[in-house]
Structures are given as C-alpha cells and as structure tokens.
Amino acid sequence: MTDRDPPAEARTLTTVQHAFDVVRALEELDGAGVTELAERLGMSKSAVYSHLTTLREERFVVKDGHTYELSLGFLLLGEYVRNRHQLYRHGKRELEGLAEETGEYAHLATEQHGLSVNLYKVRGEKAVGSDYQTSKLQRPDFLHFSATGKAILAHLPEERVHRIIDRYGLERKTEHTITDRDALFDDLERVRERGYSTNDEEEVKGLQAVGAPVRDATGRILGSVSVSGPVNRMREPEYHDSVVEHVTNAANVIEVNVNMADTATELPTFD
Amino acid sequence: MTDRDPPAEARTLTTVQHAFDVVRALEELDGAGVTELAERLGMSKSAVYSHLTTLREERFVVKDGHTYELSLGFLLLGEYVRNRHQLYRHGKRELEGLAEETGEYAHLATEQHGLSVNLYKVRGEKAVGSDYQTSKLQRPDFLHFSATGKAILAHLPEERVHRIIDRYGLERKTEHTITDRDALFDDLERVRERGYSTNDEEEVKGLQAVGAPVRDATGRILGSVSVSGPVNRMREPEYHDSVVEHVTNAANVIEVNVNMADTATELPTFD
DNA sequence: CCAAGTCGTTCGCGAGGTGAGAACAGAGCG
DNA sequence: CGCTCTGTTCTCACCTCGCGAACGACTTGG
Secondary structure (H helix, E strand, O other): OOOOOOOOOOOOOHHHHHHHHHHHHHHHOOOEOHHHHHHHHOOOHHHHHHHHHHHHHOOOEEEEOOEEEEOOHHHHHHHHHHHHOHHHHHHHHHHHHHHHHHOOEEEEEEEEOOEEEEEEEEOOOOOOOOHHHHHOOOOOEOOOOOHHHHHHHOOOOHHHHHHHHHHHOOOOOOOOOOOOHHHHHHHHHHHHHHOOEEEEOOOOOOEEEEEEEEEOOOOOEEEEEEEEEEHHHHOOHHHHHHHHHHHHHHHHHHHHHHHHHHHHHHOOOOO | OOOOOOOOOOOOOHHHHHHHHHHHHHHHOOOEOHHHHHHHHOOOHHHHHHHHHHHHHOOOEEEEOOEEEEOOHHHHHHHHHHHHOHHHHHHHHHHHHHHHHHOOEEEEEEEEOOEEEEEEEEOOOOOOOOHHHHHOOOOOEOOOOOHHHHHHHOOOOHHHHHHHHHHHOOOOOOOOOOOOHHHHHHHHHHHHHHOOEEEEOOOOOOEEEEEEEEEOOOOOEEEEEEEEEEHHHHOOHHHHHHHHHHHHHHHHHHHHHHHHHHHHHHOOOOO
C-alpha cells in the first residue's frame, strides 16, 4: 500500500534515475550496446558506459559480446517480493484450483502505486488467448477497467480512490469502459453490495470477468481474484452464476488462509 | 607515488551502488525504516532518505506507514528476464513433464557471473522437502557442487572454468564436495563422456541428483536440467538408470525445441 | 589494401549533484 | 507534559558524475 505521492519538493537522485533509465531501456530494447543506449537516452556514451559497468558489478546486467542485457538478479528480487506477499503465498494454490474448476483464466492481482499489478495467473483448459500469453505477466495497468482492479478499488478508502483517479484519470479502453467518476463510484458501491466485481468488455472487447476482493483480518484490502472468459460463455446466466460462486468462494478461502497464517505465527510466542 | 597511475579501473558510480545497497538491505530486512537502514549501511539518514524517495518515484519501493519495502517492479523485470531466456521458454513445459514422470524435484539452471542461477523448479509427487521450499528460488550458488552446475561447467571453455575457480574457489559443503581442482576436472571429463552429471551428496547430505546440459545449435551452453531425490531411492541402480534416462531425454528434447525455434524465427525473412 | 566507418573504452575537466550533519515536525509513552 | 523515538527538511562543501574528445580494435567498401 502506498501512501500519498512523495512531496513535489522531495529531493531525488538523478544518478539513480539515470541508472534505472538504462535498466528500462535494456528491457525495452531486449538488450543493447553502449551507443544505442546513449542515443536513445540522450546521454553521453561515457555516462552510459559507467552505468553499465556499475550495474554489471552489482550483477544486474550481463554483457554478451557487445550487447548488455538485464540479468537474472531481477528475477531473484522479484521472486522474493512475490513470495513475501500474503496474497500470493496463501492464494497460489487456490488460484490453480480455480482455473482448474472453471477452465478459464484466473488472476491474482494487487495494487501498487495506484495501479493494478498481477501477482500470478493460471490458464484453465478452455481459456482463450495464445499460448504465449500464458506465462507472461503484463505490466501494471489502471484499476478502473478490470474486474480485479474494481474489486480492489471498492475496498480502498474513498479518498484514496479519488486521489488515484486524480492522478491517472479514467482512460477509455473500449466503448464499455466506465470513464465517469460518479458512474464508477456507483459501480463500486454495487461491488460492495454484491461482494463481487464484474468487467463487461470494459478492458478488452469480447472478454468478461468476475472478481472478488481478498482482505486481511483488519479489513485492509490485500488484492483480488478474478476469472475471465469470452462473452459467449460468460453471458450464459447459469454459467455466469457458477463463475461468481467459484470466484467468491476462492476469495473466501484465501482470506481464511491468510488469517489462519496470521494467528498461527502469533501462537508460538511463549514468553 | 611518482609512478604513473595504475590503468585506472573502469569507473563505477558510487551513487548507484548506494542505491542497490539500500535495495539489498530492504530485501535482507524484509522492509525497514530510514533510521534502521542508515545505521546498517553506515550512511546518513538524509542520504538514505533521498535514495528511498528516488526508488519510490521509480516504483521499485513502496512505503507502508514508516516502513519501506521492495515493490513488485522487480517481479515484472524478473519475469521479463526469465521469459527472454531460451532455456526457460523452451524448457518449462518439458521440466514439468520431467517432475511428473520421475516424481522428484526437477530444476532448470543457468550460469551468470560464474554462479549457478535457478530459472525454474518443479516439485514432483514424491519429492522430499518442506512445502515452503516449493515456490522459493534459492539465490545463486557455486557451480561445483550441484548436478546442474557441473553439467554447465563441463561445457564451458576450460579457461573460463579456471577463471571461475580462481574467483570463487571450491568451497566445501559436505564431506563429499569436490574441493580439488584436478579432481573436479576429472569429474567434468566424465560428465562429457557419459553425457550427464551427478551430485552424490556433494551439496546436501542425503541428496543425490542427476543433471544434463542443454546447448544451442552452436554448441554454446545454455544451462542444464536436473532431477534430485533422496539417496535411498536414487541409489537403487534401476531407479538411477531410469532417472538418467529421463533427464538426458528431457535435455535432448529441450535442445530440439530451442533449435527449432531458432530456425523458425529465421524463416519469415522475405525480402 | 588502405581509408572511413563502426563499435566499446579511456581520459581530463568543470558543473552541480550527493552526502553529512544539524535542525525540524509529529507520534507515542511514561 | 516533556522525553525520545520516528521521518523529513535544510544548508554547505567536497568530490562524483556527465560531457566531449580521443583511443584502439574491428568491419566495410572502394
């Protein structure tokens, strides 16, 4: 959970920013040479060079001939962060079950910096989409047009939701995207009433999804679970209901897992 | 000091190093506050603070009350790096099959900076070890005492192997660890002859493993596959042979996958 | 076969960013 | 109600960082 944005005046280190500019450029270019990076980033070759040398020494970049690439150092940190997340630790197993039962895509998402970040995704048997997408985690996206995102928004403090909208707006992705603030708040109210969120072709045409929030014992939102599938399957009332049932069930089970783990770790306090 | 200056080692950026010091400290401490970090790193509070502010702006750190933690930004970069790796892209499926068939732990590893890095691991039905370890990727470790590591070493240029040993030595983990350079080279020769490597309680007492290299069309080593299990199962000659069979088979299939993908991407060149 | 391109790497200089340390604002506690 | 923890802001001085030019090693083409 992020607090408010850093004060505008807070000092930032330009050298560190440059280093991450290099990192991101290496990602976008799938590896690159010194000259290419320098041109793209508008930096001098020597500056880029010393950044690459430093990153390499820190083991976040590897050099292969004349090209520099990101190293697996990021994977290790990434796996560490993921494993630390309660939602992943206690929801992974359940999500796999959910994908199995419904046969559709199942997602586990959380919020960071006002955006939706996927923690895990599992492809069910019937799931649509190319095989390539299966293992790929897409980058953070806005919260207001996904089932996972709206399940989260519905349980964030209202004032934080306002701040997020102020920051990112309500970008339109399809003709069904909710782009009006009041309409969104109405929808979020409905999510709270029903206990689940929906995404009715609001992000991708032809795709429907159902999501449910996962909260810890204190009521704080940890993230959400969703199942998504093609409209022609999902529109079917009975099918839709069974998906809702499965999703809310899964979210419920994960909540229990989380809370049991919490109290469990509190138990062995002997003193 | 009137001699000419030593050929000035490549310049490294101390500010960037400091930033990654902060990142690593956040990992080790599972999140921390400004004061704690400053004390641990021997930096001033203000310096740590500006690093944290910068990292937060770059979305690699999140703040929760008075504690700063690593964000999922690392997961995204990490997944990107992993998905770019040929061995993972073309070996993931096969590794899952391998774990299924043998029922043991199966690993996919590669080399970076002279160390062994696990790309993926799958737990078979009979596999030993606590459930917790299942999803956790351990950190890079030396190459000389694992089956995956020795499969890789056996196919690196001999001179590189020497450089790696010079750099890291041959640390002993158990009484069976090979700590003599010549003995290791003998073992690597055997690996090349037989086409697979073994780890006979050299890393962990009671654990045996069998590994096989995966190389691309040019003969360059991409990494390796392994299966590991408890000695009492693995010692059984027939069982051992079948594991060897499965592992070498899997490595072979992955090599074919890799090479087919290579030529496939070369095909659509129309001009 | 040499000249004119690459490329990554090194060097030296000057601007300005970085880091230390002290002071500040708040929260929590006795 | 002060004492003592936080995190945050401020200022100043040193030295790091980034630039631009030059270097050596390779390729390419005339």
